[in-house]
Amino acid sequence: EAGVAQSPRYKIIEKRQSVAFWCNPISGHATLYWYQQILGQGPKLLIQFQNNGVVDDSQLPKDRFSAERLKGVDSTLKIQPAKLEDSAVYLCASSSLSGVRAEQFFGPGTRLTVL
Amino acid sequence: DAKTTQPTSMDCAEGRAANLPCNHSTISGNEYVYWYRQIHSQGPQYIIHGLKNNETNEMASLIITEDRKSSTLILPHATLRDTAVYYCIVRVTGNQFYFGTGTSLTVIP
Numbered sequence: 141e142a143g144v145a146q147s148p149r150y151k152i153i154e155k156r157q158s159v160a161f162w163c164n165p166i167s168g169h170a171t172l173y174w175y176q177q178i179l180g181q182g183p184k185l186l187i188q189f190q191n192n193g194v195v196d197d198s199q200l201p202k203d204r205f206s207a208e209r210l211k212g213v214d215s216t217l218k219i220q221p222a223k224l225e226d227s228a229v230y231l232c233a234s235s236s237l238s239g240v241r242a243e244q245f246f247g248p249g250t251r252l253t254v255l
Numbered sequence: 256d257a258k259t260t261q262p263t264s265m266d267c268a269e270g271r272a273a274n275l276p277c278n279h280s281t282i283s284g285n286e287y288v289y290w291y292r293q294i295h296s297q298g299p300q301y302i303i304h305g306l307k308n309n310e311t312n313e314m315a316s317l318i319i320t321e322d323r324k325s326s327t328l329i330l331p332h333a334t335l336r337d338t339a340v341y342y343c344i345v346r347v348t349g350n351q352f353y354f355g356t357g358t359s360l361t362v363i364p
Contacts, residue, residue: 180356243301244352
């Protein structure tokens with residue numbers, strides 16, 4: 141089966157610019173996650189969607205970050221305006237709704253560099 | 256807040272068993288322990304998970320202590336391709352994962 145797709149793989153912008161990342165989860169997966177991974181650290185959950193509704197966005201810096209999941213499939217994460225400290229890898233993951241083994245499948249990530 | 260504690264780094268000789276420890280002393284009764292690994296420039300990859308019984312699959316074994324306050328991931332015959340950062344994660348309600356900083360495992364030829 142196809143994995144989680146993300147684009148772009150790399151992005152370089154200047155501070156105060158805007159940027160958007162796209163994620164296509166595994167077909168049929170109801171739950172979608174966005175993580176931020178700063179160099180040398182583990183991934184940190186930013187937001188979790190169940191279908192097209194937000195389950196948890198408590199760690200999303202809402203003054204500059206936004207995310208949506210229209211129609212409960214693809215998702216976009218936006219940063220506006222970007223700061224230097226937003227330089228990180230942004231990972232998207234998805235999981236199926238049912239089953240004890242609700243493992244998360246991760247995409248390859250988008251590496252963002254803010255100059 | 257990180258719910259797990261792992262050593263920062265470990266080395267293992269190729270062909271030998273790699274034993275990666277994890278402390279999760281504040282784990283609740285219904286929280287699962289998951290292990291993922293991340294090879295450089297890739298997304299994390301699922302390895303194994305468990306609640307209170309020991310588990311084994313084609314990749315690894317997971318040993319959870321009786322009090323559930325710690326666990327050990329065992330890679331029975333480490334290869335160079337097992338060099339990665341290994342994350343021990345506690346899965347909380349809502350299937351949310353809290354990653355720590357992980358253990359960087361280096362398999363030495």
